[in-house]
Amino acid sequence: MHCYVAWICYKLGRTSGSFWKWLTIVLVIIGVEIISGAIMAYFAIPALMQPIHLVCAALMVGIQYWIIQIVNKKKEVITVHE
DSSP states (O other): HHHHHHHHHTTTOOOOSHHHHHHHHHHHHHHHHHHHHHHHHHHTTTTTHHHHHHHHHHHHHHHHHHHHHHHHHHHHOOOOOO
16 A cells, blocks of 8 residues: 555655655565565564564554654644634
């Protein structure tokens, strides 16, 4: 899903700002997660890979929440009190 969102943002030319920075970080974490998962699958779960895999998953959930907050902040309507 994040790869699709990154591709849409890239196609629309929205490659600057904090949203793009956090999206890039999530894509890197997804890559590390895939690599650590493959190592666990093919090498009978080495002791070092399981914590890396779990930490990446926890970081990804937190960053996804942060991205949602950034998107919702941009959607807020600013009202002016007279």
